[in-house]
Every structure is written in structure tokens, then in C-alpha cells.
Amino acid sequence: MERLRLTIQYDGTFYAGYQVQPNGNTIQAEIEKALGKMHKGHIVKVTASGRTDAGVHALGQVVHFDTPLNVPLENWKRALNPILPDDIQVVSAERVSSDFHARYDxxxxxxxxxxxxxxxxxxxxxxxxxxxxxxxxxxxxxxxxxxxxxxxxxxxxxxxxxxxxxxxxxxxxxxxxxxxxxxxxxxxxxxxxxxxxxxxxxxxxxxxxxxxxxxxxxxxxxxxxxxxxxxxxxxxxxxxxxxxxxx
Amino acid sequence: MERLRLTIQYDGTFYAGYQVQPNGNTIQAEIEKALGKMHKGHIVKVTASGRTDAGVHALGQVVHFDTPLNVPLENWKRALNPILPDDIQVVSAERVSSDFHARYDxxxxxxxxxxxxxxxxxxxxxxxxxxxxxxxxxxxxxxxxxxxxxxxxxxxxxxxxxxxxxxxxxxxxxxxxxxxxxxxxxxxxxxxxxxxxxxxxxxxxxxxxxxxxxxxxxxxxxxxxxxxxxxxxxxxxxxxxxxxxxx
CATH class of the missing domain: 3.30.70.660 (Pseudouridine synthase I, catalytic domain, C-terminal subdomain)
Known part of the structure; x- marks a missing residue:
């Protein structure tokens, strides 16, 4: 397993906010859905630096997640962006230490x-x-x-x-x-x-x-x-x- | 009856184009719907300088129409914009001669x-x-x-x-x-x-x-x-x- 940090942009207009919630599409749900596709259906949970409300945008939101995949770093952005909605896009991906935490750090x-x-x-x-x-x-x-x-x-x-x-x-x-x-x-x-x-x-x-x-x-x-x-x-x-x- | 010319802006992203057509929401249909409300349900047909395709935007589209209403010129914009969708807005209204034609002229x-x-x-x-x-x-x-x-x-x-x-x-x-x-x-x-x-x-x-x-x-x-x-x-x-x- 390795831990990755993604910098994400999004247009929050059509989302119920960042954080997953029972009713309403969210940024987090879309990111996890795209990562799920890359992980052949396995659930991948992401942790963000913090939430944003419905209608709020981000130029530099940061999330982390753990992955068993052996994907070259530069390919994460290239693989995720086409399967993400066009109002959520990965700006960059970085490898971080296993104790990095997008929110607490x-x-x-x-x-x-x-x-x-x-x-x-x-x-x-x-x-x-x-x-x-x-x-x-x-x-x-x-x-x-x-x-x-x-x-x-x-x-x-x-x-x-x-x-x-x-x-x-x-x-x-x-x-x-x-x-x-x-x-x-x-x-x-x-x-x-x-x-x-x-x-x-x-x-x-x-x-x-x-x-x-x-x-x-x-x-x-x-x-x-x-x-x-x-x-x-x-x-x-x-x-x-x-x-x-x-x- | 007097003839008015409106200058219109729109974001064409979510429309099937300018011109009214059987299936799909159009810019023209929205303008005529708003004018219909102002005219207590009477149908008001507008004529544009020309069509724009689905997804195409306008900063200065021009339309004309005839009205029996006796509304001060400066009130047309103020009355129409709140009842138009927020991606279609009137920029200005002018009185024109009865033979003015938005397309032919x-x-x-x-x-x-x-x-x-x-x-x-x-x-x-x-x-x-x-x-x-x-x-x-x-x-x-x-x-x-x-x-x-x-x-x-x-x-x-x-x-x-x-x-x-x-x-x-x-x-x-x-x-x-x-x-x-x-x-x-x-x-x-x-x-x-x-x-x-x-x-x-x-x-x-x-x-x-x-x-x-x-x-x-x-x-x-x-x-x-x-x-x-x-x-x-x-x-x-x-x-x-x-x-x-x-x-």
C-alpha cells in the first residue's frame, strides 16, 4: 500500500457539497467513484483537507487515500481525469508518507x-x-x-x-x-x-x-x-x- | 402597437439553440414565455437577427417584437430579467420604427x-x-x-x-x-x-x-x-x- 495526495479543482455549482451524504451528489462521492473504477470496484475512501459547502468551488482542494496499485505517479492524473465529471479534475498527484493526513496535517x-x-x-x-x-x-x-x-x-x-x-x-x-x-x-x-x-x-x-x-x-x-x-x-x-x- | 428592439445576452450551454423547435428548450421559447407573462398570457412572437446553435452563446443578440403595452422603455429590462432564466438576460430595450426588422435590417x-x-x-x-x-x-x-x-x-x-x-x-x-x-x-x-x-x-x-x-x-x-x-x-x-x- 502507498499513500497518495491529490490536488483537486472543482466547480461546486451542481453539487450538494464536498462531503458524502445520504441524499445528493457530492465531490467526494465522485472522486471515490472514479477511484473505485481504477481499483476494479474495490472501495477507496478519500480524506480531504476539509469540507466545502454546496455551491462552493475549489482551485486547490487536497485529499489523500491509500492504494495497492502500482501506477507510475504521472499516470494518476491522466487516468482519473477522463473518468471524473468535467467539473471535477485532478491537478496533480504526489506520493506521501503513510502517516500523512490531508486534514490533520x-x-x-x-x-x-x-x-x-x-x-x-x-x-x-x-x-x-x-x-x-x-x-x-x-x-x-x-x-x-x-x-x-x-x-x-x-x-x-x-x-x-x-x-x-x-x-x-x-x-x-x-x-x-x-x-x-x-x-x-x-x-x-x-x-x-x-x-x-x-x-x-x-x-x-x-x-x-x-x-x-x-x-x-x-x-x-x-x-x-x-x-x-x-x-x-x-x-x-x-x-x-x-x-x-x-x- | 409599438415595435421594440431588445439586446439579449445568453449562456447557450443548456439550450438546444436559439430557435424554437418541437423538442428541446430554446432561447427564443424562454424569451417568448417571459413576454407572454408580461402580456397576461397573450402570445408574443420575437424575431432575432439570426439563430445560434446549441451551446453557442451571445453577448449582443438582437430581437424585435410588437407590443400593445404602454410600458416606459426603461422598465422593459427591469420587468423581463427577473422572469427570464438567469442564463438569459436583457441588456437594453429600444423603441424602433414599425418597419424595423431584426433579421433583414x-x-x-x-x-x-x-x-x-x-x-x-x-x-x-x-x-x-x-x-x-x-x-x-x-x-x-x-x-x-x-x-x-x-x-x-x-x-x-x-x-x-x-x-x-x-x-x-x-x-x-x-x-x-x-x-x-x-x-x-x-x-x-x-x-x-x-x-x-x-x-x-x-x-x-x-x-x-x-x-x-x-x-x-x-x-x-x-x-x-x-x-x-x-x-x-x-x-x-x-x-x-x-x-x-x-x-
Whole structure:
């Protein structure tokens, strides 16, 4: 047996999320189905760096699995991509040590959130951007980002549906906002993220961008440690799991 | 009654094409359904500048129709977009004279064709680009474009399934190729286009780009006036009806 790590891209639009669940097609189920075909019907379980919700995309999701097959490393991508759906594709495959764990070994993650900021929607980007008509104040949102960076208890930015029992302290190394023509890109890079955290951070920053909330208000929201103090949860379609870090 | 002209965008991925047909959902059917709702169930027929095939997109399709409704011009877009599917949207509405005809009055059209030229596919652009792995020679394709520009009989670039009975002489004002990072964009602007013409032109240029055909060969292909002399028909997904011109 050897352990492999795959980097995966997917368009989450038509999936019920990453993780296998009784009703609904999922990214994980599709990957395991493709690996099952390669293993002549034997069940191959994959473990991901973490879940993504329905409609959320990934550019660099990471999964690991064990295989008895003796396949040259460069052939895994070539063999899997044609049998995977065209909205899930392997970017690369690497051999890892047998104690590597895609979830427990992560040292950090980067997410990006894309907003279309224009009076009209862009229907060709409708699955990959959240459309905001009102002109957003990027400078104000950048100022608010400064309060997000650092080590904080992010309870205010965690869905009450979260099953995290332990600490909600996380370190955010980068929170930033840039405009590229009609799109505004939010980048969040940190040691870890709570359930819906990026979408709640983005929803709160969008309120700052619309002048419904002061940038300086973020300090109070963080200190409150209560979900009600933060803004709305931005919709899933604008969110990308961009990269997962390991040592 | 007054006659209106709508400029329409659509993502053709999930449609059987523009024109109403017995089996399959079409762009025209969706537009007429939305107009029917606005007209309390009365049938409103629309006439387009021309059809587009299944999977082909439009940034600037134009249609006209007659209406007895007394709706301020700026409200048509606002009323129609929420009842149209989110992959078909009205860009603008204009009042035109009662003898305006979206098809007969066109003085020209512009099409663009998008190719992803990279060893890996971009799954987020899979519905809007044709993926070509082999490194394409843009300079050679640009040279070939010079032979396309001008007034020619384009029989070699017309699908044999075409029902055009008359002349296949058309004037192409612009045929050009540009590279933008991993995408190659083909632009064709002219007085009119035959059935599948842009896709056959693109397929032929791609053979030049892959060095399977010389740029200078285009002269011979045009003069042959026979479909077999041109290259393959490029797939629909990369094609956009970009703009329709009127006097």
C-alpha cells in the first residue's frame, strides 16, 4: 500500500457539497467513484483537507487515500481525469508518507471570494461571483481587514450550526480586498477557518463597503464573540478554496 | 402597437439553440414565455437577427417584437430579467420604427471564438472555451486571417446542411487572432455569415496554428468552393455572437 495526495479543482455549482451524504451528489462521492473504477470496484475512501459547502468551488482542494496499485505517479492524473465529471479534475498527484493526513496535517488555508460589483449581472460569471449592485467602498473594506488580521477568537464569524467543540481562536495572516475591473476579490489566508467563517467575514466586509457599518466596528464585532454581531453570510457561489498549506 | 428592439445576452450551454423547435428548450421559447407573462398570457412572437446553435452563446443578440403595452422603455429590462432564466438576460430595450426588422435590417455581425490553449483544461471556463492542448502558432493564424478578409465566396466554409439557396459571397471586414494569457481569441466581423461559417473558419485556422496546414493554403481552400477543403467545425462552446450591426 502507498499513500497518495491529490490536488483537486472543482466547480461546486451542481453539487450538494464536498462531503458524502445520504441524499445528493457530492465531490467526494465522485472522486471515490472514479477511484473505485481504477481499483476494479474495490472501495477507496478519500480524506480531504476539509469540507466545502454546496455551491462552493475549489482551485486547490487536497485529499489523500491509500492504494495497492502500482501506477507510475504521472499516470494518476491522466487516468482519473477522463473518468471524473468535467467539473471535477485532478491537478496533480504526489506520493506521501503513510502517516500523512490531508486534514490533520494542514498548517493553513487560503480562500478567495469573488464579488461582481456592477449595476448589471455578468451571466457568464453567475456561478462564480456574488453580484452586488451598490458601488462598494474598497478602501473602507481594506481598513476593516486590518482588524481581522491577527490572532482572535472568531466566534462572531462562526455559524451556530458549527460542531466545533474546542477553541474558536484562529490566526489570520492575510485579509485583503482588491478590485479588478468589475470584480472585487477578497483573500483570506490563515491557520484555520470555522464553519462559514469566510462567508460571514465577506458578508460583514460588504456591509462596510456599502457604508452600513464602520470599518472600526470590526473590533467590537470580534470582541463580542457572538454571531449576531457580524453581518450576513455571503452566498456560496463566490467562494473558492484556493490553496491548502502543509509543512 | 409599438415595435421594440431588445439586446439579449445568453449562456447557450443548456439550450438546444436559439430557435424554437418541437423538442428541446430554446432561447427564443424562454424569451417568448417571459413576454407572454408580461402580456397576461397573450402570445408574443420575437424575431432575432439570426439563430445560434446549441451551446453557442451571445453577448449582443438582437430581437424585435410588437407590443400593445404602454410600458416606459426603461422598465422593459427591469420587468423581463427577473422572469427570464438567469442564463438569459436583457441588456437594453429600444423603441424602433414599425418597419424595423431584426433579421433583414442587419448590416453586419461580429462573432468571437475563445480557445483555451494550455496543456490542462480550465474547468471554470469549460462551457465558454474550446480546449486545445498543442501550442498554437498565433503568428501563422494571423497570416491566414489576411486571406479570409475581403469579399469571397465562402462555400468552403458553409455547412452542407445550410438551407441558403442564394449567393454564398460575403464580405469579412475583420478576421484576427489575439492571445490573452492562456486564451486565444478569434474575431470575425463581416456583412453576414453562412451556417457554421465561424466554427469552420476557426477549425481551419486551428489547423494552421498546429502546423497541419500552411497559412497560404487558405487561398486554395476559398477558391475550391467545396466544404471538404476546409478544416473541421470547431465545437460550439467557444463561440459568442458578439454584436449585431444596424444602420
Amino acid at each position: 494542514t498548517t493553513g488555508k487560503e480562500y478567495r471570494y469573488f464579488v461582481r460589483n456592477h449595476k448589471d449581472p455578468d451571466l457568464f460569471r453567475r456561478h462564480y461571483t456574488h453580484h452586488v449592485r451598490a458601488d462598494l467602498d474598497v478602501e473602507a473594506m481594506m481598513r476593516a481587514c486590518q482588524y481581522i488580521e491577527g490572532k482572535h477568537d472568531f466566534t462572531s464569524f462562526c455559524s451556530p450550526k458549527s460542531d466545533v467543540k474546542g477553541s474558536k481562536v484562529r490566526t489570520i495572516h492575510e485579509a485583503s480586498v482588491t478590485r479588478q475591473e468589475s470584480e472585487i476579490i477578497f483573500t483570506f489566508r490563515g491557520t484555520g477557518f470555522l464553519y462559514n467563517m469566510v462567508r460571514i467575514l465577506t458578508g460583514t466586509l460588504l456591509e462596510v463597503g456599502r457604508h452600513e457599518r464602520e470599518a472600526e466596528d470590526l473590533t467590537r464585532v470580534i470582541e463580542a464573540e457572538h454571531r449576531d454581531e457580524a453581518g450576513n453570510t455571503a452566498p456560496p457561489r463566490g467562494l473558492f478554496l484556493w490553496q491548502v498549506y502543509y509543512d | 442587419t448590416t453586419g455581425k461580429e462573432y468571437r471564438y475563445f480557445v483555451r490553449n494550455h496543456k490542462d483544461p480550465d474547468l471554470f471556463r469549460r462551457h465558454y472555451t474550446h480546449h486545445v492542448r498543442a501550442d498554437l502558432d498565433v503568428e501563422a493564424m494571423m497570416r491566414a486571417c489576411q486571406y479570409i478578409e475581403g469579399k469571397h465566396d465562402f462555400t468552403s466554409f458553409c455547412s452542407p446542411k445550410s438551407d441558403v439557396k442564394g449567393s454564398k459571397v460575403r464580405t469579412i471586414h475583420e478576421a484576427s487572432v489575439t492571445r490573452q494569457e492562456s486564451e486565444i481569441i478569434f474575431t470575425f466581423r463581416g456583412t453576414g455569415f453562412l451556417y457554421n461559417m465561424v466554427r469552420i473558419l476557426t477549425g481551419t485556422l486551428l489547423e494552421v496554428g498546429r502546423h497541419e496546414r500552411e497559412a497560404e493554403d487558405l487561398t486554395r481552400v476559398i477558391e475550391a468552393e467545396h466544404r471538404d477543403e476546409a478544416g473541421n467545425t470547431a465545437p460550439p462552446r467557444g463561440l459568442f455572437l458578439w454584436q449585431v450591426y444596424y444602420d
